[in-house]
Amino acid sequence: MQGSVSGRHASPHRGSSVEFAEYRKYVPGDDLRRLDWRAFGRTDRYYVKEFEADTNLRCCVVLDTSGSMAYASKNQMSKIDYGRRIAASLAYLAAQQGDAVGLACVANKLVQNIPPRRSAAHLKVMLDTLEQTQPKGETQLPAILDELAETIRQRALIVVISDFFVDPALLKNCFEHLRFRKHDVAAFHLLDTQELEFTFQRPVRFNDMEGGTHLFVEPSEIADRYHRALQTYLIDMQRIVLESSVDYHRVTTSEAYEHPLMRFLIRRTQSRGVR
Amino acid sequence: MSFLQPWMLIALPLIAAPVIIHLVNQRRFQTVPWAAMRFLLQASKMSSGYSKLRQWLILALRTLAIAALILFTARPLASGLLGLLGNRTDEIAVVLVDRSPSMQQTQPGTGMTKQQSALMQLASTLATLGVKRVAVFDSFSEKPIELETPDDITSNVGLLPNGATSDLPGLMERALAYIKSNRLASTDVWICSDMRESDWKSRDGRWGAAREGFLDLAQDVRFHILDLSSGSDENLAIRILNAKRVEEPTGPELSISFKLERRSRGQSAEKNEGDTIAASGPSIQVPVQIEVGSVRSVLPVDLQSGLAEVNDYRIPLLADEPAKQDDSRESQAGWGAIRIPADTNLADNASFFVFERPAIRRSIIVSDNPTLIEAIELCTNISPEQSIRCATETVTSSQLDSVDWNAISLVIWHEQLPTNRSLELLANFVSSGGQVLFLPPESPDTTQAFGFRWTTWETVPPTLSSAQSQSPDEPTNEDSQAALLARVQQWRNDSTILSNTLNGAALPVGQIGIKRICRIEGNGTALASINDSMPFLLKMDSAESGMSNSGSRNGVYVCTTTPAQSDSTLAKDGVVMYVAIQRVLAAGSERVGVSKMRTVGESDRKDLEQATQEVGDPTVFSNNYVEHTGVYRTPYLWIAQNRTIEEDNNTFVPESSISELFGSLPWSRIESGANANSLVQEIWKWFVIAMLLALVIEAALCIPKRRKSARPLDSTQPSLR
Numbered sequence: 001m002q003g004s005v006s007g008r009h010a011s012p013h014r015g016s017s018v019e020f021a022e023y024r025k026y027v028p029g030d031d032l033r034r035l036d037w038r039a040f041g042r043t044d045r046y047y048v049k050e051f052e053a054d055t056n057l058r059c060c061v062v063l064d065t066s067g068s069m070a071y072a073s074k075n076q077m078s079k080i081d082y083g084r085r086i087a088a089s090l091a092y093l094a095a096q097q098g099d100a101v102g103l104a105c106v107a108n109k110l111v112q113n114i115p116p117r118r119s120a121a122h123l124k125v126m127l128d129t130l131e132q133t134q135p136k137g138e139t140q141l142p143a144i145l146d147e148l149a150e151t152i153r154q155r156a157l158i159v160v161i162s163d164f165f166v167d168p169a170l171l172k173n174c175f176e177h178l179r180f181r182k183h184d185v186a187a188f189h190l191l192d193t194q195e196l197e198f199t200f201q202r203p204v205r206f207n208d209m210e211g212g213t214h215l216f217v218e219p220s221e222i223a224d225r226y227h228r229a230l231q232t233y234l235i236d237m238q239r240i241v242l243e244s245s246v247d248y249h250r251v252t253t254s255e256a257y258e259h260p261l262m263r264f265l266i267r268r269t270q271s272r273g274v275r
Numbered sequence: 276m277s278f279l280q281p282w283m284l285i286a287l288p289l290i291a292a293p294v295i296i297h298l299v300n301q302r303r304f305q306t307v308p309w310a311a312m313r314f315l316l317q318a319s320k321m322s323s324g325y326s327k328l329r330q331w332l333i334l335a336l337r338t339l340a341i342a343a344l345i346l347f348t349a350r351p352l353a354s355g356l357l358g359l360l361g362n363r364t365d366e367i368a369v370v371l372v373d374r375s376p377s378m379q380q381t382q383p384g385t386g387m388t389k390q391q392s393a394l395m396q397l398a399s400t401l402a403t404l405g406v407k408r409v410a411v412f413d414s415f416s417e418k419p420i421e422l423e424t425p426d427d428i429t430s431n432v433g434l435l436p437n438g439a440t441s442d443l444p445g446l447m448e449r450a451l452a453y454i455k456s457n458r459l460a461s462t463d464v465w466i467c468s469d470m471r472e473s474d475w476k477s478r479d480g481r482w483g484a485a486r487e488g489f490l491d492l493a494q495d496v497r498f499h500i501l502d503l504s505s506g507s508d509e510n511l512a513i514r515i516l517n518a519k520r521v522e523e524p525t526g527p528e529l530s531i532s533f534k535l536e537r538r539s540r541g542q543s544a545e546k547n548e549g550d551t552i553a554a555s556g557p558s559i560q561v562p563v564q565i566e567v568g569s570v571r572s573v574l575p576v577d578l579q580s581g582l583a584e585v586n587d588y589r590i591p592l593l594a595d596e597p598a599k600q601d602d603s604r605e606s607q608a609g610w611g612a613i614r615i616p617a618d619t620n621l622a623d624n625a626s627f628f629v630f631e632r633p634a635i636r637r638s639i640i641v642s643d644n645p646t647l648i649e650a651i652e653l654c655t656n657i658s659p660e661q662s663i664r665c666a667t668e669t670v671t672s673s674q675l676d677s678v679d680w681n682a683i684s685l686v687i688w689h690e691q692l693p694t695n696r697s698l699e700l701l702a703n704f705v706s707s708g709g710q711v712l713f714l715p716p717e718s719p720d721t722t723q724a725f726g727f728r729w730t731t732w733e734t735v736p737p738t739l740s741s742a743q744s745q746s747p748d749e750p751t752n753e754d755s756q757a758a759l760l761a762r763v764q765q766w767r768n769d770s771t772i773l774s775n776t777l778n779g780a781a782l783p784v785g786q787i788g789i790k791r792i793c794r795i796e797g798n799g800t801a802l803a804s805i806n807d808s809m810p811f812l813l814k815m816d817s818a819e820s821g822m823s824n825s826g827s828r829n830g831v832y833v834c835t836t837t838p839a840q841s842d843s844t845l846a847k848d849g850v851v852m853y854v855a856i857q858r859v860l861a862a863g864s865e866r867v868g869v870s871k872m873r874t875v876g877e878s879d880r881k882d883l884e885q886a887t888q889e890v891g892d893p894t895v896f897s898n899n900y901v902e903h904t905g906v907y908r909t910p911y912l913w914i915a916q917n918r919t920i921e922e923d924n925n926t927f928v929p930e931s932s933i934s935e936l937f938g939s940l941p942w943s944r945i946e947s948g949a950n951a952n953s954l955v956q957e958i959w960k961w962f963v964i965a966m967l968l969a970l971v972i973e974a975a976l977c978i979p980k981r982r983k984s985a986r987p988l989d990s991t992q993p994s995l996r
Contacts, residue, residue, distance in 0.1 A: 068310035079310075165313055195311045203301060206309040215315055216304060221326055225318035233314065 023047045057099035058116045058154055061087045063130070064162030066107045066139030067209040071163075073194035077253050080135045082190055083161040085257045088130055090159060093265075095123040103129055106144045106162075108137040116156065138210045141166050145174035149181045161188045165210075168236040175244035186247035186264060189237065193254045198226050283349035290345070293337035329976055336973040343966035347959045352403065367408045367459060368401050368425075369450050372434060373441040373468035374413050376622035376904075376918045377925070378503065380469075380510065383619075389503040390436055393467040394428045397501065401425035401465075412449050414441045414876075415902040419453055432896070438622065438875040438904035440919045441474035444481035451488045454496065461495040470504040473921030475928045475936075482936050489940055498942035504927055505946060509539040510619045511561065512923055516584075518611065518628035518872070520592065522662055527592040529630055533613050535561060537581040538925060565590065566890070567611040608632075608870050608913050610889050610906040622918065627890060627906045629870035629913040633663050636864045637682050640669045642689035648714060650838040650846035651687055654856040665860070672697045680704050684863030685856070689714040689837070692724040708866030710830035710859045714837050715793030725815050725831050727797025734791045735761040735805060760788030760844065763811050766803035770814070771862065772832070772855040773802055782851050787811075788844040792835040799833060811835055812855075830862060870913040875904055878914060885909055 026035060026046035036049040063083050072078035087103065094101035095118070102116035103126045112129050114122075141162055148158070158178055164171060164187070178185045200219035207214045234250075241248035247267065251260040278284065309315065378390040385392065401409060402425045409428060410419040420433050428434065443466070454462055468474055476482075489496050516532040537559075558579045565572050567590060576583050592609070608631035615624050638655040642648055655667040670678065672690055675697050686704065688711060693701050705711055705725075719729030737760060766773050766784045775781050789805055799813035815831040838845040838852060845852045865871070871878075883900040891905020900907050900916075907914045928936075933944065 068312075071308065071310035163310060165311060192310070200307070203304040205304050205306045206312065206315055207306060208312040209308050209310050210312070213312065213316075215312070215319060216301075217315070217319065218330075221330075222315070222318045226314050229314040229317040230311070 022050050024050055057094060057097070058152075058156035059090065059094045059099055059101045060104060060116055060148070060152055060156050060158050061090055061101065062104045062106055062145065062148065062158060062160045062162075063087050063133070064107070064139060064141055064160075064164075065105045065111055065133050065135050066141070067135055067137055068139065068163055068165050069190070070135040071192055071195070071209060072253070073192050076193060078135075079163055079190040079192060079253055080133075082251070082253045082257055083188070084130045084133075086161055086188055086261055087159075088127055089257070089261055091123055091126045091130075095120065101126065104144070104148060105129070105133045106139070106141055107135070108140050110144050110147065139166060142170035142174045146177055149174070149177045149183065152181070152183065155182045155184070157184045157186065159186045159188070161190065163190050164237065168233065168240050171237075172240040172244060175240065175246050179244055179246075184247075185244070187241065187249065188260060188264075189248065189250045191250065191252055193252055196230070196252065198223050198230075278346075278349040278351050280348065280350050283345060286345045286348075287342070290338050290342045292341060293334055297334055333973055333976050336969040336976070340966045340969040340973065343962045343969065347962035347966065351958050351962065366406070367410060367462070368404075368406045369419075369453065369459075369462055369464045370397065370409055370411045370428070371443065371446040371450060371464065371466045371468075372411055372413045373443070373466075373471075373474050374415075374434065374437045374439070375441045375469075375471070375474050376436070376438055376620070376922050377469050377471055377474075378467075379436045379622035380620040388436065389469055390467070391429070393501050393503055394434065397465055397467060398425045398428045401428075410453060412446045412453070414439055414446065415899075419449070435894075436622065437899070437902040438916065438918045439902050440876070440921050441468070443468065443475045444479040444485060447485035448481055448488075451485055451492075454492065454494070455488075459494065462497075464496060464498045465501060466498060467501045468503065470500075470502055470927045470933075471922075472926040472928050473919070473924060475932075477928050477932045477936055486936065486938050486940060490938070496940070498937060498940060500933070500942065500944045502944050502946050509537060510623070511578075511615055512536050512538065512620070512623035513563065513613055513615050513626050514623075514920070514923060515613060515626040515628045515872075515917065516586075518630045520609075520630045520632050521589070522632070525591075527632070529567060529590040529592050529609070529611070530587050531565070531590070531611075531613070531628065532584070532586045532588070533563070533626065535563065535576055535578055535583040535585075535615070536923065537578055561615055564614040565611065566614065567592075568609055610870075610908075610913055610915060612890050612906070622904075623922065625904070626917050627904060627915040628872060629906060629915040631868055631870040631913070634684075634864055634867040635664045635666055635682070636684050636860050637867075638665070638667045638685040638687065638860060639678060639683055640667060640687040640689065641672055641675070642669065642687070642714075643671065644689070644717065645669045647717075647837055647839045648687065648689055650849060650852065651714075651856065654849070654853045655685065655687070655860060657853070659857055675700050680709075682867060683709060684867055685709070685860045686711045687714065688712065689716065691716050691720050692722040692728060694722055694724070698724050705829065705831055708830070708863065710863035711832065712856070712859060713831070713833045715835060719793060723797075725797075727795045727799065727813075727815060727833060730794040730796055732791050732793050735789050735809065737761055760790055761805050761809075763787050763789065763803050764805055766812075767801075770802045772858045773812070773851075776854075782854060783848065784851050786844075786848050787851060788848075789836055790842055792842075795833060795835060802832075809835075830859065832859065869911060870915070872915045872917070874919045875902055875916050876919070878916065882912070882914065883907055883909065886914070889913075 023036070023039065024047065026048050030048050034048050034050075036047045039045070039047045039049075065080065069080040069083060070078055072081075091101045091103065098118055100116035100118045101123070103112065103114040104110060105112035112133060114126055114129060139162070141160075141164070145160070152158070175185055175187075198219065200223075203216065203218050205214055205216045237250075238248070240246075247264070249260050249264055251257075372390070372394070374390060378393075379388045381388055382392050387395070406425055409422040409425050411422065411428065411431070411434060412419050413434065415437065416433060420431060422428060422431060450464055453459075512535070514534050514536075516534055518529065518531045521528045521530045558577060560575045561578050561583070563574045563576050563585075565574055565588075572590070574585070574588065576585060608629065610627070610629045612625055612627045617624060636655075636658070640648065640652060640655070645652070652667050652669065656665050658665045668678075672693060678700075680700065680703070683704065686701065686709065688701075692698075692713070701711060701724075711725075713725075715729050715732070719731070721728060763784050766782075768775050768781055773782055773784060784803055789811060792805070792809060792811065795810075795813070797815065799810075799815040801810040801813050803812040804810045811834070813833045813835075815829075815833060836843045836845070840846065878901050880898075880901050886897070886900055886907035886909045888895070888897070888900065889906040889908050891900075891907075892903055895903045895905070904916050904918060907916070930944070933942075
């Protein structure tokens with residue numbers, strides 16, 4: 001992780017640290033203080049000793065607060081609540097490590113944008129914001145992600161928490177844009193059990209939570225085609241995150257939120273060796 | 276379509292129930308806020324035509340199931356009567372049955388005759404229609420046969436086939452009288468017939484009277500004709516033409532003549548042309564079995580062009596036993612039958628005959644001046660055939676009591692008209708079939724008998740045509756006088772005694788010259804006349820003669836002149852007189868013999884009251900002999916009964932004639948198929964099947980498709996990164 005202060009995250013740059021990285025041949029211009037004299041004594045050659053540079057983390061949590069995130073099937077947590085919990089947990093963990101963490105609430109516009117900071121008071125501001133944010137309006141996630149990619153100047157970890165009910169092609173562009181800007185991107189894809197299973201029995205009038213449209217259908221008539229459309233979308237999502245190198249986690253809201261969080265953290269530890 | 280319980284059809288609006296339930300269900304939806312709308316919209320766009328079709332199909336099948344259920348409970352009927360019976364079921368049905376021999380033809384593909392088939396179909400139909408009682412009319416039962424249930428039609432012995440030609444107009448009249456007298460409400464009249472003209476008599480005047488009678492009825496009467504004219508196969512028929520005993524030097528012989536015909540329904544023949552003689556068929560040899568008493572022989576007859584006629588086929592008879600060589604007619608009588616092998620119609624495969632030694636044709640002349648009518652005596656004495664003997668006796672009216680009337684065939688009466696005892700004897704004679712010819716006396720008095728009386732003699736002026744035809748160079752006075760005589764201008768050659776000869780030539784009645792006639796007062800049918808006001812020969816009406824029971828055998832003739840030279844040229848031009856007298860004599864001789872060949876229906880019931888059956892259908896009850904063919908023996912007579920000659924004249928009544936016969940009466944014609952058990956059938960089973968099918972298909976369409984997986988993808992699938 002790239003940062004301006006020393007922290008607990010591995011920096012992409014080699015620097016001063018206690019964590020040995022590798023030997024490298026001396027080239028003119030290298031700092032003579034970094035010559036490993038013992039190696040010179042043993043091999044009669046000049047080697048420079050390099051160490052892993054530790055840096056601080058800049059984490060930006062992007063939470064989708066569009067209307068669709070308010071959906072909750074019977075006896076289940078809504079997607080917005082689920083997203084709030086994940087976002088709050090990540091903010092808390094980051095703050096406890098001394099990392100800078102920020103929050104962007106996204107609906108049809110950038111509803112809230114709290115830049116990353118490291119102070120303890122900042123965490124409280126974030127948690128209060130998460131509590132007060134209400135899901136409303138259409139989602140403009142792709143456009144706002146593009147905007148964030150431009151506005152966040154320093155490299156950061158972008159954690160997107162959303163149901164991603166947008167065009168996968170647009171989403172792919174956003175992810176590639178973020179990756180182009182050297183950001184590390186993680187995505188929590190929140191889905192309700194009912195959205196996956198579609199187990200309605202009687203005729204249902206479905207009201208769009210992000211617009212005024214509604215649809216009257218016989219669920220048994222349409223279920224198969226709904227599943228086919230959903231499956232096509234999910235396959236597209238998998239392909240996109242693979243191509244965009246996004247750390248992707250599909251989450252069902254019936255699952256305890258610790259589990260996806262745990263999977264996310266463990267995977268990052270394994271891939272980067274973060275202590 | 277007609278229904279037995281049409282009131283159930285008021286439930287038909289219930290077929291809208293599935294539609295209403297569907298609409299109500301549409302209104303009872305739940306509203307759900309939904310996030311993944313994009314997939315729902317995609318799925319909705321992907322909705323195929325089959326899905327919509329399936330929904331409509333389910334709705335239609337539910338509607339169909341309910342409709343089938345309602346129609347099933349209404350008990351629908353299907354037949355050729357669709358729509359004709361309407362929804363009417365009567366308590367009582369009137370049935371007119373044609374039991375003629377042609378109705379005994381076997382239907383192809385079944386073992387049943389047309390009559391059996393028709394009665395079975397009718398019984399089933401009437402039972403289906405809920406008819407409680409049936410009144411059946413046939414030509415021989417004076418009263419209708421009233422049956423308690425329709426099923427009794429097939430088992431009633433009074434409706435077994437007979438040998439008589441039916442009389443449909445008569446049956447119609449009786450049916451009309453029955454409906455009137457019983458004050459029936461709306462009635463269906465069923466006519467079972469094979470549509471032969473011989474049974475229908477479409478030119479009979481009674482049709483018009485019956486039609487008017489039905490039209491005048493206040494109640495609604497509908498006619499249903501069960502047409503059994505179809506389905507006839509080739510059929511052979513045999514008919515006896517003549518059977519007589521001939522005395523030959525070698526001994527007595529039986530001479531028979533018969534006709535054999537093969538008839539078939541042409542494929543392209545119009546229906547009203549009837550069966551045709553199968554002239555195109557192959558020549559075949561038919562073994563004709565000839566049965567004389569207990570002796571049987573077989574005569575092979577070559578049938579060419581569908582027709583064969585055997586004339587004067589001789590069969591030697593056993594010589595009479597010496598003890599019986601008297602004039603006992605009964606000892607010299609016999610009976611027989613000719614038969615052909617069984618074919619499609621058993622009723623025309625046999626013909627019966629009786630024979631006897633020819634009777635002496637005895638005549639008596641009652642005249643107070645026999646010399647005037649010597650020529651008539653000559654005519655009665657000279658036999659036309661060698662085997663027939665004739666005898667004439669001249670008596671006066673006072674000697675009539677001594678005459679053996681049972682042996683007399685003809686009476687020539689040339690006296691004042693009979694009175695008292697003479698009239699009584701003569702009336703009995705005429706009633707029993709005797710023939711009488713009255714000739715005017717010289718001085719007639721005012722006595723009246725047999726519906727007429729003589730008035731005065733009148734000289735007949737020469738007719739204009741005869742005067743003009745006189746030639747100026749005629750040689751003799753006698754010839755010129757004869758040429759000036761009045762001639763018989765008109766005569767009926769359809770009458771028995773003045774009909775044409777066998778070769779078709781007319782009798783020379785017009786050559787008879789009349790000088791004077793004796794006028795009469797009374798009603799009779801003029802058989803020959805000089806002009807409209809001068810009858811020459813009359814046949815007196817039965818009713819006027821007081822012979823109401825003699826029927827067609829009434830033989831009272833009146834000639835208004837005599838054969839005397841001063842009156843006419845009857846004696847001079849004797850051919851007409853001889854032929855006429857011999858014909859009358861032959862008709863009168865029929866009463867003398869003991870053997871009678873008649874057609875079925877010709878005999879009175881009382882003729883056969885004490886009869887025993889010599890040959891014929893053994894299942895026939897003795898009280899029904901009069902309507903069946905066969906040979907019957909009474910204490911005094913041998914009677915052979917055969918089907919009428921009209922039965923072999925297979926002309927069908929055309930559709931147009933039926934329309935005319937029924938006029939504006941409601942009627943329908945139903946082709947009665949051989950294989951149909953009933954003319955109408957309840958078809959509720961089909962509606963039950965339709966309902967079940969609709970429900971099964973509906974259920975199959977409603978089964979939800981099995982989903983492969985409730986969760987398309989594992990939500991906890993690890994990242995692919």
